[in-house]
Amino acid sequence: MxxxxxxxxxxxxxxxxxxxxxxxxxxxxLAQTPAGYLYDNTENKVRWLSTAGxxxxxxxxxxxxxxxxxxFMLMVFIxxxxxAITSFIPPGLNxxxxxxxxxxxxxxxxxxxxxxxxxxxxxxxxxxxxxxFALSPNIGPLFIVSxxxxxxxxxxxxxxxxxxxxxxxxxxxxxxxxxxxPGDLVGGMASLSGDxxxxxxMKLMTDPLLLVFIVVCFLFHTANGTILPLVMQTLAVxxxxxxxxMSGLCIVIAQVLMVASAKICGSYxxxxxxxxxxxxxxxxxxxxxxxxxxxxxxTQGNPSVFQQVLxxxxxxxxxxxxxxxxxxxxxxxxxxxxxTGRFGMSLGLTTAAMSIGGMVSGYLGQALAQDLxxxxxxQILMVLSxxxxxxxxxxxPETLRDPSKIKDINTTTQPENGELSKPKSNxxxxx
Amino acid sequence: MSVSDLEASLxxxxxxxxxxxxxxxxxxxxxxxxxxxxxxxxxxxxxxxxRQSTTTLTCALRLICRAPFLL
Numbered sequence: 419m420x421x422x423x424x425x426x427x428x429x430x431x432x433x434x435x436x437x438x439x440x441x442x443x444x445x446x447x448l449a450q451t452p453a454g455y456l457y458d459n460t461e462n463k464v465r466w467l468s469t470a471g472x473x474x475x476x477x478x479x480x481x482x483x484x485x486x487x488x489x490f491m492l493m494v495f496i497x498x499x500x501x502a503i504t505s506f507i508p509p510g511l512n513x514x515x516x517x518x519x520x521x522x523x524x525x526x527x528x529x530x531x532x533x534x535x536x537x538x539x540x541x542x543x544x545x546x547x548x549x550x551f552a553l554s555p556n557i558g559p560l561f562i563v564s565x566x567x568x569x570x571x572x573x574x575x576x577x578x579x580x581x582x583x584x585x586x587x588x589x590x591x592x593x594x595x596x597x598x599x600p601g602d603l604v605g606g607m608a609s610l611s612g613d614x615x616x617x618x619x620m621k622l623m624t625d626p627l628l629l630v631f632i633v634v635c636f637l638f639h640t641a642n643g644t645i646l647p648l649v650m651q652t653l654a655v656x657x658x659x660x661x662x663x664m665s666g667l668c669i670v671i672a673q674v675l676m677v678a679s680a681k682i683c684g685s686y687x688x689x690x691x692x693x694x695x696x697x698x699x700x701x702x703x704x705x706x707x708x709x710x711x712x713x714x715x716x717t718q719g720n721p722s723v724f725q726q727v728l729x730x731x732x733x734x735x736x737x738x739x740x741x742x743x744x745x746x747x748x749x750x751x752x753x754x755x756x757x758t759g760r761f762g763m764s765l766g767l768t769t770a771a772m773s774i775g776g777m778v779s780g781y782l783g784q785a786l787a788q789d790l791x792x793x794x795x796x797q798i799l800m801v802l803s804x805x806x807x808x809x810x811x812x813x814x815p816e817t818l819r820d821p822s823k824i825k826d827i828n829t830t831t832q833p834e835n836g837e838l839s840k841p842k843s844n845x846x847x848x849x
Numbered sequence: 850m851s852v853s854d855l856e857a858s859l860x861x862x863x864x865x866x867x868x869x870x871x872x873x874x875x876x877x878x879x880x881x882x883x884x885x886x887x888x889x890x891x892x893x894x895x896x897x898x899x900r901q902s903t904t905t906l907t908c909a910l911r912l913i914c915r916a917p918f919l920l
Contacts, residue, residue, distance in 0.1 A: 471879070511872075511879060518868045527869060531876040538880030570878035574871045582868040596861055 434490060438497045440777075445501035447773040454509040454766025455619065458589050458759065461580060463517065467510035468572055473503045475568040482561040508769050509762045512748055514578065516761055517588030520595035524752045529684020532745045533677045540673035542567065547667070589616060590752065590761035616759025627754050628764060630813050632771045634700070634806045635747060639775030641803035642703050642743075644783025645796075646672075646736060649710065649729060652721075652792050668733050675737020676744065683745040691818045692750050693810070699742030700807035706735040707800030714793045747772075753817035 457463055477500040485493050511531065519527045542563055549560055584595035622628065646668065679699075687695050709732055717725045747768055755764035786795035 507879065511876065515872055518865060518872060527872065530869075530873050534873050534877040535880045538877040542880060567878045567880070571875055574874040574878065578868050578871050578875075582864060595865070 438493055441494050441498040442501035443773065443777045445498045446505045447501075447770050447777070449502040449505040450509070450770035450773060451763060451766040453506040454513075454762035454764065454769075455760075456506075457509050457513040457762035458616065461583075461585050463510060463514050463583060463585075463588065464575060464578055464580065466506060467514065468575055470503050470506035470510060471568055471571050471575075474500060474507070475564045477503070478561060478564045505766075505769075505773075509765045512752075512765055513588045513762045514583055516590065516595075516752060517583035517585060518578075518595060520584065520587040520597070521590060521593050521752055521756055523595070525688040525749055526684050528748050528752075529680045529687075529745055532680035532741075532748075533684075536673045536676040536680060536741065536744075538567075540670050540677070543669045543673065547670075586759075588761065589759040590755045590757060590764075591616065591759045593756070619760070619763060622755075622758055622760045622763060623767070625754075627814070628767065630809065631750060631754060632767055634810050634814070635768050636771040636775040637802070637806035637809070638700060638703070638743060639772045640779045640782065641799050641806070642736075642739065643776040643779030645703070645706065645710070645799060646733070647780065648783050648787055648792060648795060649732065651787070652710075652714065652729065668730060671730075671733045672737040672740065675734055676741030679738050679741025680745045683742055683749070687746065687749060687818070691816045692746060692753065693814065693816045695742060696746045696750065696814075697807060697810060699739050699746060700803075700810055702735050702739035702742070703803035704800045704807070706732050706739065707796045707803060709735070711793055711796045711800065714796065750817050753819070756819075 456466065460466060477496055480496060481493065512528070515527050515531060516524055546560055546563060553559060584592065584597075586592045587595040587597075650668065683695055710729065713721075713725065713729050713732075717729075721729060748765065751765050751768050752761060755761045758764070783795060783799065786798055790798070
């Protein structure tokens with residue numbers, strides 16, 4: 419919405435907006451890893467995350483209120499700063515989550531977090547699209563959504579006390595939060611450290627398993643990121659009030675499916691392991707591209723309403739693919755960084771790979787579509803998207819610690835020797 | 850395990866459950882801060898990609914992306 423707002427209400431040209439968001443994406447990419455490193459080494463995780471949320475909101479409001487043709491360079495600076503600040507959000511939330519529930523509780527809690535996250539996005543995008551449709555082209559008042567969401571976020575986040583977060587568990591140095599026993603972390607890279615100290619950043623960044631996973635993250639987003647914009651362009655949606663509504667609908671469909679995918683990941687990845695679920699997420703993209711290619715051949719560039727609905731319905735696959743990936747990449751990162759004490763930094767590295775993949779993707783997709791046409795673009799993206807799936811299949815092991823060694827606490831609540839039993843809990847522990 | 854240990858464990862578990870609930874609600878609102886940017890990125894791509902952009906930075910990126918196909 420911001421770019422549409424800047425062009426329509428503030429008189430910015432497309433290339434000016436392009437420069438603004440390039441600065442945003444670049445600093446976001448550069449700051450991800452240092453942000454993760456910081457969360458590994460601070461006990462003020464809640465404060466850092468709250469500050470990032472507040473500053474992000476302030477900068478969005480600043481853009482809405484003060485952007486003009488006369489202060490373009492200032493806006494470039496603001497967007498660059500905002501990019502760097504937003505990179506503190508994903509590792510912050512996930513570090514706190516791991517600090518509260520430990521590695522053993524991550525599957526359930528990350529799935530719940532992601533479900534709520536996508537649900538929140540779906541609600542806001544739906545409401546935002548309807549408001550924008552009603553107000554178009556003057557969509558400035560839409561920005562009031564940001565401070566409202568920020569207040570809700572701060573209210574709940576700041577009720578978490580620092581004592582509730584086990585900082586060793588947050589870093590991946592302990593399997594279970596608030597436990598004396600560090601647990602069996604051999605499934606991760608514990609052998610790199612050997613004790614309760616963290617590995618050096620250089621050692622982490624040269625770990626072959628993490629490097630392979632970073633490549634997978636980059637390639638997935640390079641292939642996947644551009645598909646939605648290409649679909650929208652194929653349908654020639656995106657103009658005027660109805661375009662905003664259709665764009666919103668596309669995002670809402672995907673977000674609702676992402677809620678379901680996150681739920682499935684939470685329910686089954688602890689049971690059947692990470693690898694097959696992750697492969698489903700990766701494998702959806704070439705299938706989606708193949709379907710889109712088939713539909714483009716069928717429509718001959720002039721789709722009927724029914725065919726347009728069919729093309730739009732491929733967004734369902736986007737919801738499944740991106741939803742599965744969004745949940746599973748956090749869990750796999752948690753698995754492979756187990757014992758290193760560098761969960762935040764590892765997550766920063768994988769998220770940075772996704773950021774740069776997303777940035778490259780937009781330009782790659784457009785270059786392909788412009789030079790070779792939409793059909794060939796989807797075909798090339800299909801081939802490209804097979805590569806991360808193949809790499810994951812052949813080079814990534816199952817990262818979940820031996821599932822046969824995991825028991826559910828729900829099954830272990832029988833009293834023994836007259837002692838009180840533990841209450842039922844949703845998380846699992848290692849035995 | 851003694852009764853006092855178990856009570857402490859129960860109290861810790863109740864606290865953890867409460868914190869998990871807070872995290873869940875924080876994540877709901879975080880959507881706008883984190884994924885709200887999805888809308889930004891999405892509409893940016895749409896407006897950017899629909900037309901030829903001529904800034905040096907975007908030209909450089911386009912060139913890098915096209916390079917493998919030009920060879």
